[in-house]
Amino acid sequence: MTFRLLFVVPFLLLSASAQNSDVVARLAKWKNVDMPFHSAGLTDRERQMVDKLVDACRLLDDVYWRQSDLKGLELYKTTKDPQLKTLMMIMGGRWDLIDDNHPFAGAGPMPPGHELYPRGLTREQIEQYVKQHPEDKAAIYNPYTVVKWRNNRLVGTPYQDEYRALLTPMAQDLRAAAALSPDPAFANFLRMRADALLSSDYYKSDLAWLELKDPKFDVIFAPYETYLDDLLGVKTSFGASVLIRNDEESRRLAVYQKYVPDIEDALPVEASARPSKRGHLTPMEVMDAPYRAGDLRHGYEAVADNLPNDPRIHQEKGTKKIFFKNFMDARVNYVILPIAKRLMRPDQAAMASAQGYLASTLLHEISHGLGPDFAQVNGKRVDIREAIGPAYAGLEEAKADVVGMFGLKWLVDHGALPKERLEEYYASYVAGIFRTLRLGIGEAHGRAEMMEFSRLNEQHALNYAGGRYVIDFARMPGALADLAKQLLEFEARGDRAGVEAWFTKYDRMPSGLKTALAGITNIPVDINPIFSFKDEVQ
Numbered sequence: 001m002t003f004r005l006l007f008v009v010p011f012l013l014l015s016a017s018a019q020n021s022d023v024v025a026r027l028a029k030w031k032n033v034d035m036p037f038h039s040a041g042l043t044d045r046e047r048q049m050v051d052k053l054v055d056a057c058r059l060l061d062d063v064y065w066r067q068s069d070l071k072g073l074e075l076y077k078t079t080k081d082p083q084l085k086t087l088m089m090i091m092g093g094r095w096d097l098i099d100d101n102h103p104f105a106g107a108g109p110m111p112p113g114h115e116l117y118p119r120g121l122t123r124e125q126i127e128q129y130v131k132q133h134p135e136d137k138a139a140i141y142n143p144y145t146v147v148k149w150r151n152n153r154l155v156g157t158p159y160q161d162e163y164r165a166l167l168t169p170m171a172q173d174l175r176a177a178a179a180l181s182p183d184p185a186f187a188n189f190l191r192m193r194a195d196a197l198l199s200s201d202y203y204k205s206d207l208a209w210l211e212l213k214d215p216k217f218d219v220i221f222a223p224y225e226t227y228l229d230d231l232l233g234v235k236t237s238f239g240a241s242v243l244i245r246n247d248e249e250s251r252r253l254a255v256y257q258k259y260v261p262d263i264e265d266a267l268p269v270e271a272s273a274r275p276s277k278r279g280h281l282t283p284m285e286v287m288d289a290p291y292r293a294g295d296l297r298h299g300y301e302a303v304a305d306n307l308p309n310d311p312r313i314h315q316e317k318g319t320k321k322i323f324f325k326n327f328m329d330a331r332v333n334y335v336i337l338p339i340a341k342r343l344m345r346p347d348q349a350a351m352a353s354a355q356g357y358l359a360s361t362l363l364h365e366i367s368h369g370l371g372p373d374f375a376q377v378n379g380k381r382v383d384i385r386e387a388i389g390p391a392y393a394g395l396e397e398a399k400a401d402v403v404g405m406f407g408l409k410w411l412v413d414h415g416a417l418p419k420e421r422l423e424e425y426y427a428s429y430v431a432g433i434f435r436t437l438r439l440g441i442g443e444a445h446g447r448a449e450m451m452e453f454s455r456l457n458e459q460h461a462l463n464y465a466g467g468r469y470v471i472d473f474a475r476m477p478g479a480l481a482d483l484a485k486q487l488l489e490f491e492a493r494g495d496r497a498g499v500e501a502w503f504t505k506y507d508r509m510p511s512g513l514k515t516a517l518a519g520i521t522n523i524p525v526d527i528n529p530i531f532s533f534k535d536e537v538q
Helices: 002-012 016-027 044-068 070-078 082-091 123-132 134-141 164-180 184-197 203-210 247-251 254-258 260-266 311-316 325-343 354-368 384-413 419-437 444-458 476-493 496-506 511-518
Strands: 030-035 145-150 153-158 217-225 237-245 284-294 304-307 320-324 375-377 380-382 462-465 468-471 526-531
Touching (some): 016 082, 044 070, 044 164, 044 237, 044 284, 070 082, 123 134, 134 145, 134 153, 164 184, 184 203, 184 217, 203 311, 237 320, 254 260, 254 354, 260 384, 284 325, 284 526, 304 354, 320 325, 320 354, 325 354, 325 419, 354 384, 354 419, 375 384, 375 476, 380 384, 384 419, 384 444, 384 476, 384 496, 419 444, 419 468, 419 511, 444 462, 444 476, 476 496
Parallel strands (some): 030 526, 284 320
Antiparallel strands (some): 145 153, 217 237, 237 284, 304 320, 462 468
Protein backbone atom coordinates (compact mmCIF):
# COMPACT_ATOMS: atom_id res chain seq x y z
CA MET A 1 0.00 0.00 0.00
CA THR A 2 2.83 2.38 0.85
CA PHE A 3 4.49 1.75 -2.50
CA ARG A 4 1.26 2.53 -4.32
CA LEU A 5 0.85 5.87 -2.54
CA LEU A 6 4.44 6.90 -3.14
CA PHE A 7 4.03 6.03 -6.80
CA VAL A 8 0.83 7.98 -7.36
CA VAL A 9 1.09 11.14 -5.27
CA PRO A 10 3.96 12.85 -7.11
CA PHE A 11 2.05 12.58 -10.37
CA LEU A 12 -1.12 13.95 -8.81
CA LEU A 13 0.79 16.97 -7.53
CA LEU A 14 1.90 17.95 -11.02
CA SER A 15 0.35 21.10 -12.42
CA ALA A 16 -2.26 20.73 -15.14
CA SER A 17 0.21 22.14 -17.66
CA ALA A 18 2.89 19.61 -16.63
CA GLN A 19 0.42 16.74 -16.95
CA ASN A 20 -0.63 18.04 -20.36
CA SER A 21 3.00 18.30 -21.48
CA ASP A 22 3.55 14.67 -20.45
CA VAL A 23 0.49 13.57 -22.44
CA VAL A 24 1.57 15.60 -25.49
CA ALA A 25 5.05 14.05 -25.36
CA ARG A 26 3.59 10.55 -25.23
CA LEU A 27 1.17 11.29 -28.08
CA ALA A 28 4.03 12.53 -30.24
CA LYS A 29 5.30 8.95 -30.51
CA TRP A 30 2.20 7.93 -32.49
CA LYS A 31 1.44 9.00 -36.05
CA ASN A 32 -2.18 9.57 -36.96
CA VAL A 33 -2.97 7.62 -40.13
CA ASP A 34 -6.30 7.67 -41.93
CA MET A 35 -7.84 4.24 -42.42
CA PRO A 36 -10.84 5.10 -44.62
CA PHE A 37 -13.79 2.87 -45.39
CA HIS A 38 -13.91 2.49 -49.18
CA SER A 39 -17.58 1.86 -49.88
CA ALA A 40 -17.44 2.30 -53.67
CA GLY A 41 -18.66 -0.83 -55.38
CA LEU A 42 -20.61 -2.09 -52.35
CA THR A 43 -24.37 -2.52 -52.45
CA ASP A 44 -26.65 -0.66 -50.04
CA ARG A 45 -27.22 -3.87 -48.09
CA GLU A 46 -23.48 -4.50 -47.84
CA ARG A 47 -22.90 -0.99 -46.50
CA GLN A 48 -25.72 -1.51 -43.99
CA MET A 49 -24.14 -4.82 -42.98
CA VAL A 50 -20.80 -3.10 -42.34
CA ASP A 51 -22.58 -0.49 -40.20
CA LYS A 52 -24.09 -3.25 -38.06
CA LEU A 53 -20.69 -4.94 -37.68
CA VAL A 54 -19.16 -1.63 -36.60
CA ASP A 55 -21.94 -1.17 -34.04
CA ALA A 56 -21.13 -4.62 -32.65
CA CYS A 57 -17.44 -3.70 -32.52
CA ARG A 58 -18.21 -0.57 -30.50
CA LEU A 59 -20.04 -2.66 -27.92
CA LEU A 60 -17.16 -5.11 -27.84
CA ASP A 61 -14.78 -2.22 -27.18
CA ASP A 62 -16.89 -1.31 -24.16
CA VAL A 63 -16.36 -4.84 -22.83
CA TYR A 64 -12.60 -4.59 -23.40
CA TRP A 65 -12.41 -1.39 -21.34
CA ARG A 66 -14.20 -3.20 -18.51
CA GLN A 67 -11.61 -5.95 -18.70
CA SER A 68 -8.70 -3.52 -18.89
CA ASP A 69 -9.33 -0.46 -16.70
CA LEU A 70 -12.70 0.39 -15.16
CA LYS A 71 -11.52 3.65 -13.56
CA GLY A 72 -9.83 4.54 -16.82
CA LEU A 73 -13.14 4.01 -18.60
CA GLU A 74 -14.82 6.52 -16.29
CA LEU A 75 -12.02 9.01 -16.86
CA TYR A 76 -12.20 8.52 -20.61
CA LYS A 77 -15.94 9.22 -20.61
CA THR A 78 -15.71 12.33 -18.39
CA THR A 79 -12.45 14.07 -19.32
CA LYS A 80 -12.68 17.30 -21.31
CA ASP A 81 -9.04 17.05 -22.40
CA PRO A 82 -9.04 15.84 -26.04
CA GLN A 83 -5.35 14.93 -25.96
CA LEU A 84 -5.72 12.82 -22.83
CA LYS A 85 -8.77 11.19 -24.42
CA THR A 86 -6.79 10.34 -27.55
CA LEU A 87 -3.91 8.87 -25.55
CA MET A 88 -6.30 6.78 -23.47
CA MET A 89 -7.97 5.46 -26.62
CA ILE A 90 -4.57 4.48 -28.00
CA MET A 91 -3.68 2.64 -24.78
CA GLY A 92 -7.07 1.29 -23.72
CA GLY A 93 -6.39 2.50 -20.19
CA ARG A 94 -4.23 4.79 -18.06
CA TRP A 95 -0.88 3.03 -18.61
CA ASP A 96 1.60 3.68 -21.40
CA LEU A 97 2.08 0.30 -23.03
CA ILE A 98 5.26 1.38 -24.81
CA ASP A 99 6.84 2.90 -21.67
CA ASP A 100 6.98 -0.25 -19.54
CA ASN A 101 3.33 0.34 -18.52
CA HIS A 102 4.08 3.64 -16.76
CA PRO A 103 0.88 5.40 -15.58
CA PHE A 104 0.10 8.74 -17.21
CA ALA A 105 -3.27 9.66 -15.71
CA GLY A 106 -3.00 9.36 -11.94
CA ALA A 107 -3.12 5.58 -11.70
CA GLY A 108 -0.87 3.37 -9.61
CA PRO A 109 1.20 0.56 -11.11
CA MET A 110 -0.65 -1.47 -13.69
CA PRO A 111 -2.25 -4.48 -11.96
CA PRO A 112 -1.00 -7.67 -13.65
CA GLY A 113 -4.51 -9.06 -13.84
CA HIS A 114 -6.20 -5.78 -14.81
CA GLU A 115 -9.93 -6.19 -14.04
CA LEU A 116 -9.90 -9.97 -14.52
CA TYR A 117 -8.86 -10.81 -10.94
CA PRO A 118 -9.21 -9.23 -7.49
CA ARG A 119 -6.63 -6.50 -6.93
CA GLY A 120 -3.63 -7.64 -4.95
CA LEU A 121 -4.14 -11.32 -5.68
CA THR A 122 -0.86 -13.01 -6.70
CA ARG A 123 -0.16 -16.02 -8.87
CA GLU A 124 1.37 -17.80 -5.89
CA GLN A 125 -1.78 -17.22 -3.84
CA ILE A 126 -3.94 -18.63 -6.64
CA GLU A 127 -1.74 -21.69 -7.04
CA GLN A 128 -1.82 -22.31 -3.29
CA TYR A 129 -5.61 -21.82 -3.25
CA VAL A 130 -6.26 -24.38 -5.99
CA LYS A 131 -4.10 -26.92 -4.14
CA GLN A 132 -6.47 -26.53 -1.20
CA HIS A 133 -9.61 -26.27 -3.38
CA PRO A 134 -8.94 -28.33 -6.52
CA GLU A 135 -12.65 -28.33 -7.29
CA ASP A 136 -12.43 -24.58 -8.04
CA LYS A 137 -9.46 -24.76 -10.41
CA ALA A 138 -11.40 -25.24 -13.66
CA ALA A 139 -13.47 -22.10 -13.11
CA ILE A 140 -10.47 -20.03 -11.99
CA TYR A 141 -8.32 -21.05 -14.96
CA ASN A 142 -11.17 -20.90 -17.48
CA PRO A 143 -10.18 -18.40 -20.21
CA TYR A 144 -13.71 -16.97 -20.22
CA THR A 145 -14.27 -16.11 -16.55
CA VAL A 146 -13.61 -13.13 -14.28
CA VAL A 147 -12.18 -14.28 -10.94
CA LYS A 148 -13.74 -12.78 -7.80
CA TRP A 149 -13.84 -13.37 -4.06
CA ARG A 150 -17.22 -14.60 -2.79
CA ASN A 151 -17.71 -15.80 0.78
CA ASN A 152 -13.97 -16.36 1.19
CA ARG A 153 -13.84 -18.51 -1.95
CA LEU A 154 -12.44 -17.67 -5.36
CA VAL A 155 -15.10 -18.06 -8.02
CA GLY A 156 -15.04 -17.66 -11.79
CA THR A 157 -17.91 -15.56 -13.15
CA PRO A 158 -18.51 -16.47 -16.83
CA TYR A 159 -18.08 -13.65 -19.32
CA GLN A 160 -21.62 -14.15 -20.59
CA ASP A 161 -22.88 -13.26 -17.10
CA GLU A 162 -20.34 -10.55 -16.24
CA TYR A 163 -20.85 -8.62 -19.50
CA ARG A 164 -24.39 -9.68 -20.45
CA ALA A 165 -25.71 -6.10 -20.69
CA LEU A 166 -23.30 -5.47 -23.57
CA LEU A 167 -23.09 -8.96 -25.08
CA THR A 168 -26.85 -9.19 -25.65
CA PRO A 169 -27.12 -6.15 -27.97
CA MET A 170 -23.78 -7.15 -29.51
CA ALA A 171 -25.26 -10.51 -30.50
CA GLN A 172 -28.32 -8.72 -31.88
CA ASP A 173 -26.08 -6.60 -34.12
CA LEU A 174 -24.33 -9.70 -35.45
CA ARG A 175 -27.67 -11.33 -36.24
CA ALA A 176 -28.84 -8.15 -37.99
CA ALA A 177 -25.63 -8.14 -40.04
CA ALA A 178 -26.24 -11.80 -40.90
CA ALA A 179 -29.68 -10.92 -42.26
CA LEU A 180 -28.04 -8.36 -44.59
CA SER A 181 -25.18 -10.58 -45.78
CA PRO A 182 -25.23 -11.82 -49.39
CA ASP A 183 -22.97 -14.73 -48.36
CA PRO A 184 -24.95 -17.58 -46.70
CA ALA A 185 -21.84 -19.13 -45.12
CA PHE A 186 -20.73 -15.82 -43.61
CA ALA A 187 -24.28 -15.16 -42.38
CA ASN A 188 -24.36 -18.58 -40.72
CA PHE A 189 -21.04 -17.88 -39.03
CA LEU A 190 -22.30 -14.53 -37.69
CA ARG A 191 -25.36 -16.20 -36.19
CA MET A 192 -23.19 -18.90 -34.60
CA ARG A 193 -20.81 -16.28 -33.22
CA ALA A 194 -23.77 -14.36 -31.77
CA ASP A 195 -24.82 -17.52 -29.92
CA ALA A 196 -21.24 -18.08 -28.74
CA LEU A 197 -21.07 -14.63 -27.15
CA LEU A 198 -23.93 -15.63 -24.85
CA SER A 199 -22.48 -19.02 -23.91
CA SER A 200 -18.67 -18.50 -24.07
CA ASP A 201 -18.49 -21.64 -26.21
CA TYR A 202 -16.68 -20.57 -29.38
CA TYR A 203 -15.69 -24.00 -30.66
CA LYS A 204 -18.38 -24.59 -33.30
CA SER A 205 -18.37 -21.03 -34.56
CA ASP A 206 -14.56 -21.11 -34.81
CA LEU A 207 -14.84 -24.18 -37.03
CA ALA A 208 -17.41 -22.40 -39.21
CA TRP A 209 -15.09 -19.40 -39.41
CA LEU A 210 -12.18 -21.52 -40.59
CA GLU A 211 -14.35 -23.11 -43.27
CA LEU A 212 -15.34 -19.82 -44.91
CA LYS A 213 -14.09 -19.94 -48.50
CA ASP A 214 -12.50 -16.69 -49.75
CA PRO A 215 -15.11 -14.46 -48.08
CA LYS A 216 -15.53 -10.93 -49.44
CA PHE A 217 -16.34 -9.78 -45.90
CA ASP A 218 -15.03 -11.28 -42.70
CA VAL A 219 -14.64 -10.39 -39.04
CA ILE A 220 -12.42 -11.22 -36.11
CA PHE A 221 -14.84 -11.11 -33.20
CA ALA A 222 -14.09 -12.97 -29.97
CA PRO A 223 -12.06 -13.04 -26.77
CA TYR A 224 -8.92 -14.65 -28.21
CA GLU A 225 -5.67 -13.16 -26.90
CA THR A 226 -4.27 -13.22 -23.36
CA TYR A 227 -2.17 -10.03 -23.42
CA LEU A 228 -4.15 -8.47 -20.54
CA ASP A 229 -3.42 -11.38 -18.22
CA ASP A 230 0.04 -11.09 -16.70
CA LEU A 231 -1.10 -12.99 -13.61
CA LEU A 232 -1.90 -16.49 -14.91
CA GLY A 233 -1.59 -15.84 -18.64
CA VAL A 234 -4.89 -17.60 -19.44
CA LYS A 235 -7.69 -14.98 -19.44
CA THR A 236 -8.77 -13.81 -22.88
CA SER A 237 -9.66 -10.25 -23.82
CA PHE A 238 -12.17 -9.24 -26.45
CA GLY A 239 -10.91 -8.10 -29.84
CA ALA A 240 -12.60 -7.33 -33.14
CA SER A 241 -11.98 -6.18 -36.68
CA VAL A 242 -14.21 -5.65 -39.69
CA LEU A 243 -12.45 -7.07 -42.76
CA ILE A 244 -12.86 -6.54 -46.52
CA ARG A 245 -10.96 -8.85 -48.86
CA ASN A 246 -8.13 -7.79 -51.18
CA ASP A 247 -8.41 -10.49 -53.85
CA GLU A 248 -5.20 -9.76 -55.75
CA GLU A 249 -2.95 -9.85 -52.67
CA SER A 250 -4.77 -12.87 -51.22
CA ARG A 251 -4.09 -14.95 -54.33
CA ARG A 252 -0.34 -14.42 -53.91
CA LEU A 253 -0.33 -16.39 -50.67
CA ALA A 254 -0.90 -19.77 -52.32
CA VAL A 255 2.83 -20.62 -52.38
CA TYR A 256 3.01 -20.35 -48.59
CA GLN A 257 -0.12 -22.41 -47.96
CA LYS A 258 1.20 -25.30 -50.01
CA TYR A 259 4.26 -25.90 -47.84
CA VAL A 260 2.91 -25.48 -44.29
CA PRO A 261 2.91 -29.27 -43.55
CA ASP A 262 6.47 -29.61 -44.88
CA ILE A 263 7.78 -26.77 -42.70
CA GLU A 264 6.12 -28.41 -39.67
CA ASP A 265 7.83 -31.70 -40.47
CA ALA A 266 11.21 -29.95 -40.77
CA LEU A 267 11.12 -28.16 -37.40
CA PRO A 268 14.24 -28.71 -35.25
CA VAL A 269 12.45 -30.48 -32.41
CA GLU A 270 11.41 -34.05 -31.58
CA ALA A 271 8.62 -35.53 -33.70
CA SER A 272 6.11 -35.58 -30.83
CA ALA A 273 6.34 -31.76 -30.63
CA ARG A 274 5.53 -31.21 -34.30
CA PRO A 275 2.16 -32.90 -34.96
CA SER A 276 1.36 -33.29 -38.64
CA LYS A 277 -0.49 -30.45 -40.35
CA ARG A 278 -1.35 -32.51 -43.42
CA GLY A 279 -5.01 -32.22 -44.28
CA HIS A 280 -5.46 -29.20 -42.00
CA LEU A 281 -7.11 -25.98 -43.11
CA THR A 282 -4.69 -23.07 -43.56
CA PRO A 283 -6.82 -20.27 -45.05
CA MET A 284 -4.89 -17.02 -45.62
CA GLU A 285 -6.58 -13.72 -46.29
CA VAL A 286 -5.21 -10.28 -47.15
CA MET A 287 -7.79 -7.82 -45.88
CA ASP A 288 -8.30 -4.13 -45.32
CA ALA A 289 -9.59 -3.31 -41.84
CA PRO A 290 -11.85 -0.24 -41.91
CA TYR A 291 -12.61 -0.55 -38.18
CA ARG A 292 -11.08 -2.35 -35.18
CA ALA A 293 -11.92 -2.59 -31.51
CA GLY A 294 -10.79 -4.15 -28.25
CA ASP A 295 -7.32 -5.64 -28.09
CA LEU A 296 -6.93 -5.15 -31.85
CA ARG A 297 -7.44 -1.40 -31.39
CA HIS A 298 -5.51 -0.46 -28.28
CA GLY A 299 -1.75 -0.35 -27.87
CA TYR A 300 0.34 -2.33 -30.33
CA GLU A 301 -1.28 -2.16 -33.79
CA ALA A 302 -1.20 -5.67 -35.21
CA VAL A 303 -0.59 -6.07 -38.94
CA ALA A 304 -1.53 -9.76 -38.98
CA ASP A 305 -3.25 -12.42 -36.90
CA ASN A 306 -3.32 -16.21 -36.65
CA LEU A 307 -6.53 -17.50 -35.10
CA PRO A 308 -8.27 -19.14 -33.35
CA ASN A 309 -6.00 -19.96 -30.42
CA ASP A 310 -7.87 -23.06 -29.24
CA PRO A 311 -5.35 -25.95 -29.33
CA ARG A 312 -8.15 -28.41 -30.04
CA ILE A 313 -8.87 -26.62 -33.30
CA HIS A 314 -5.16 -26.48 -34.12
CA GLN A 315 -5.09 -30.26 -33.83
CA GLU A 316 -8.29 -30.98 -35.69
CA LYS A 317 -8.59 -28.28 -38.34
CA GLY A 318 -5.81 -25.68 -38.36
CA THR A 319 -5.84 -21.88 -38.18
CA LYS A 320 -6.65 -18.85 -40.30
CA LYS A 321 -3.98 -16.27 -41.11
CA ILE A 322 -5.19 -12.72 -41.69
CA PHE A 323 -3.03 -9.86 -42.95
CA PHE A 324 -4.28 -6.31 -42.50
CA LYS A 325 -2.97 -4.62 -45.66
CA ASN A 326 -3.83 -1.03 -44.73
CA PHE A 327 -2.11 -1.41 -41.35
CA MET A 328 0.91 -3.21 -42.81
CA ASP A 329 1.41 -0.54 -45.49
CA ALA A 330 1.33 2.18 -42.82
CA ARG A 331 3.81 0.38 -40.57
CA VAL A 332 6.30 -0.25 -43.35
CA ASN A 333 6.13 3.25 -44.85
CA TYR A 334 6.08 5.32 -41.66
CA VAL A 335 8.11 3.16 -39.26
CA ILE A 336 10.04 0.15 -40.60
CA LEU A 337 11.91 1.62 -43.55
CA PRO A 338 12.80 4.93 -41.84
CA ILE A 339 14.24 3.02 -38.85
CA ALA A 340 16.27 0.75 -41.10
CA LYS A 341 17.88 3.78 -42.74
CA ARG A 342 18.87 5.24 -39.36
CA LEU A 343 20.13 2.15 -37.51
CA MET A 344 21.39 -0.37 -40.07
CA ARG A 345 24.43 -0.23 -42.30
CA PRO A 346 23.30 1.58 -45.49
CA ASP A 347 23.74 -1.35 -47.89
CA GLN A 348 21.76 -3.66 -45.61
CA ALA A 349 19.14 -1.01 -44.82
CA ALA A 350 18.53 -0.74 -48.57
CA MET A 351 17.70 -4.46 -48.62
CA ALA A 352 14.79 -4.06 -46.19
CA SER A 353 11.53 -3.88 -48.11
CA ALA A 354 7.78 -4.02 -47.84
CA GLN A 355 7.70 -7.41 -49.56
CA GLY A 356 10.47 -8.74 -47.32
CA TYR A 357 8.61 -7.61 -44.23
CA LEU A 358 5.38 -9.12 -45.54
CA ALA A 359 7.17 -12.46 -46.05
CA SER A 360 8.52 -12.49 -42.48
CA THR A 361 5.10 -11.50 -41.14
CA LEU A 362 3.42 -14.24 -43.19
CA LEU A 363 5.71 -16.88 -41.77
CA HIS A 364 5.33 -15.43 -38.26
CA GLU A 365 1.57 -15.94 -38.41
CA ILE A 366 1.89 -19.39 -39.98
CA SER A 367 4.32 -20.34 -37.21
CA HIS A 368 1.82 -19.54 -34.46
CA GLY A 369 0.12 -22.71 -35.68
CA LEU A 370 3.32 -24.77 -35.85
CA GLY A 371 5.06 -26.74 -33.14
CA PRO A 372 3.47 -28.40 -30.11
CA ASP A 373 -0.28 -28.05 -29.55
CA PHE A 374 0.04 -29.05 -25.88
CA ALA A 375 2.84 -29.33 -23.33
CA GLN A 376 3.84 -32.61 -21.70
CA VAL A 377 4.32 -31.97 -17.97
CA ASN A 378 5.03 -34.90 -15.65
CA GLY A 379 3.59 -37.27 -18.20
CA LYS A 380 0.35 -35.30 -18.58
CA ARG A 381 -0.93 -33.23 -21.50
CA VAL A 382 -1.35 -29.61 -20.36
CA ASP A 383 -2.44 -26.43 -22.15
CA ILE A 384 0.79 -24.58 -22.97
CA ARG A 385 -0.59 -21.26 -21.67
CA GLU A 386 -1.35 -22.77 -18.30
CA ALA A 387 1.98 -24.59 -18.14
CA ILE A 388 4.11 -21.53 -18.96
CA GLY A 389 2.01 -18.91 -17.15
CA PRO A 390 2.43 -15.14 -17.70
CA ALA A 391 5.64 -15.55 -19.73
CA TYR A 392 3.70 -17.46 -22.41
CA ALA A 393 2.72 -14.40 -24.49
CA GLY A 394 6.33 -13.32 -24.97
CA LEU A 395 7.50 -16.90 -25.56
CA GLU A 396 4.86 -17.55 -28.21
CA GLU A 397 5.60 -14.30 -30.05
CA ALA A 398 9.32 -15.10 -30.06
CA LYS A 399 8.63 -18.65 -31.24
CA ALA A 400 6.52 -17.36 -34.12
CA ASP A 401 9.23 -14.87 -35.14
CA VAL A 402 12.10 -17.33 -35.06
CA VAL A 403 10.30 -20.39 -36.41
CA GLY A 404 8.96 -18.11 -39.15
CA MET A 405 12.47 -17.14 -40.21
CA PHE A 406 13.48 -20.81 -40.05
CA GLY A 407 10.53 -21.51 -42.35
CA LEU A 408 11.56 -18.80 -44.82
CA LYS A 409 15.02 -20.35 -45.06
CA TRP A 410 13.40 -23.76 -45.65
CA LEU A 411 11.29 -22.31 -48.49
CA VAL A 412 14.38 -20.77 -50.08
CA ASP A 413 16.38 -23.99 -49.71
CA HIS A 414 13.60 -25.98 -51.40
CA GLY A 415 13.14 -23.60 -54.32
CA ALA A 416 9.74 -22.25 -53.29
CA LEU A 417 11.16 -18.73 -52.89
CA PRO A 418 14.05 -17.09 -54.80
CA LYS A 419 17.45 -17.73 -53.22
CA GLU A 420 18.59 -14.20 -54.03
CA ARG A 421 15.90 -12.76 -51.73
CA LEU A 422 17.05 -14.48 -48.53
CA GLU A 423 19.21 -11.55 -47.43
CA GLU A 424 16.26 -9.22 -48.11
CA TYR A 425 14.15 -11.35 -45.75
CA TYR A 426 16.80 -11.22 -43.01
CA ALA A 427 17.28 -7.46 -43.41
CA SER A 428 13.52 -6.86 -43.24
CA TYR A 429 13.25 -9.08 -40.14
CA VAL A 430 16.01 -7.16 -38.35
CA ALA A 431 14.45 -3.81 -39.31
CA GLY A 432 11.22 -5.11 -37.78
CA ILE A 433 13.05 -6.03 -34.56
CA PHE A 434 14.22 -2.43 -34.12
CA ARG A 435 10.64 -1.21 -34.61
CA THR A 436 9.29 -3.60 -32.00
CA LEU A 437 12.01 -2.89 -29.44
CA ARG A 438 10.66 0.64 -29.15
CA LEU A 439 7.46 -0.82 -27.67
CA GLY A 440 9.45 -1.71 -24.54
CA ILE A 441 9.67 -5.04 -22.73
CA GLY A 442 6.41 -4.43 -20.85
CA GLU A 443 4.66 -5.53 -24.06
CA ALA A 444 4.78 -9.18 -25.19
CA HIS A 445 6.12 -8.51 -28.70
CA GLY A 446 8.73 -6.09 -27.37
CA ARG A 447 9.88 -8.56 -24.74
CA ALA A 448 10.10 -11.31 -27.35
CA GLU A 449 12.20 -9.32 -29.77
CA MET A 450 14.46 -7.93 -27.07
CA MET A 451 15.35 -11.54 -26.31
CA GLU A 452 15.81 -12.31 -30.01
CA PHE A 453 18.09 -9.30 -30.47
CA SER A 454 20.21 -10.25 -27.45
CA ARG A 455 20.54 -13.87 -28.53
CA LEU A 456 21.45 -12.98 -32.12
CA ASN A 457 23.99 -10.48 -30.82
CA GLU A 458 25.48 -13.12 -28.51
CA GLN A 459 25.79 -15.49 -31.48
CA HIS A 460 27.44 -12.70 -33.56
CA ALA A 461 24.69 -12.92 -36.16
CA LEU A 462 23.85 -9.26 -35.45
CA ASN A 463 26.69 -6.91 -34.55
CA TYR A 464 27.37 -3.22 -33.93
CA ALA A 465 30.14 -1.70 -36.03
CA GLY A 466 30.92 1.77 -37.34
CA GLY A 467 27.92 3.32 -35.62
CA ARG A 468 25.41 0.98 -37.31
CA TYR A 469 24.04 -2.52 -36.79
CA VAL A 470 25.32 -5.14 -39.22
CA ILE A 471 23.89 -8.58 -40.05
CA ASP A 472 26.29 -11.49 -40.51
CA PHE A 473 24.26 -13.30 -43.16
CA ALA A 474 26.41 -16.43 -42.87
CA ARG A 475 25.72 -16.82 -39.15
CA MET A 476 22.04 -15.88 -39.21
CA PRO A 477 20.56 -19.26 -40.34
CA GLY A 478 22.36 -21.28 -37.67
CA ALA A 479 21.61 -18.80 -34.89
CA LEU A 480 17.91 -18.78 -35.77
CA ALA A 481 17.71 -22.57 -36.05
CA ASP A 482 19.32 -22.98 -32.60
CA LEU A 483 16.94 -20.45 -31.07
CA ALA A 484 13.93 -22.04 -32.76
CA LYS A 485 14.88 -25.40 -31.25
CA GLN A 486 15.19 -23.89 -27.76
CA LEU A 487 11.83 -22.08 -27.88
CA LEU A 488 9.98 -25.07 -29.31
CA GLU A 489 11.41 -27.29 -26.57
CA PHE A 490 10.29 -24.81 -23.89
CA GLU A 491 6.72 -25.10 -25.19
CA ALA A 492 6.85 -28.87 -25.64
CA ARG A 493 8.01 -29.38 -22.03
CA GLY A 494 5.88 -26.62 -20.52
CA ASP A 495 9.11 -25.44 -18.88
CA ARG A 496 7.96 -22.38 -16.94
CA ALA A 497 11.14 -22.02 -14.88
CA GLY A 498 13.31 -22.38 -17.97
CA VAL A 499 11.34 -19.75 -19.89
CA GLU A 500 11.42 -17.26 -17.03
CA ALA A 501 15.17 -17.72 -16.57
CA TRP A 502 15.73 -17.40 -20.33
CA PHE A 503 13.88 -14.10 -20.59
CA THR A 504 15.53 -12.77 -17.44
CA LYS A 505 18.87 -13.40 -19.09
CA TYR A 506 18.09 -12.05 -22.53
CA ASP A 507 15.38 -9.38 -22.35
CA ARG A 508 17.48 -6.57 -20.88
CA MET A 509 18.21 -3.73 -23.27
CA PRO A 510 21.93 -2.89 -23.62
CA SER A 511 22.88 0.74 -23.02
CA GLY A 512 24.19 1.11 -26.57
CA LEU A 513 20.88 0.00 -28.03
CA LYS A 514 19.01 2.38 -25.72
CA THR A 515 21.15 5.22 -27.00
CA ALA A 516 20.58 4.22 -30.62
CA LEU A 517 16.81 4.01 -30.19
CA ALA A 518 16.74 7.31 -28.28
CA GLY A 519 18.27 8.97 -31.32
CA ILE A 520 15.30 8.27 -33.61
CA THR A 521 12.58 10.15 -31.75
CA ASN A 522 11.45 11.85 -34.96
CA ILE A 523 10.26 8.46 -36.27
CA PRO A 524 6.90 7.35 -34.82
CA VAL A 525 6.83 4.30 -32.59
CA ASP A 526 3.56 3.14 -34.10
CA ILE A 527 0.44 4.43 -35.82
CA ASN A 528 -2.85 5.69 -34.41
CA PRO A 529 -5.58 4.65 -36.87
CA ILE A 530 -8.18 7.29 -37.72
CA PHE A 531 -11.27 5.49 -38.98
CA SER A 532 -14.21 6.78 -41.00
CA PHE A 533 -16.48 5.48 -38.23
CA LYS A 534 -16.79 7.42 -34.99
CA ASP A 535 -15.73 5.82 -31.70
CA GLU A 536 -18.58 5.56 -29.18
CA VAL A 537 -17.67 4.24 -25.73
CA GLN A 538 -20.59 3.84 -23.31
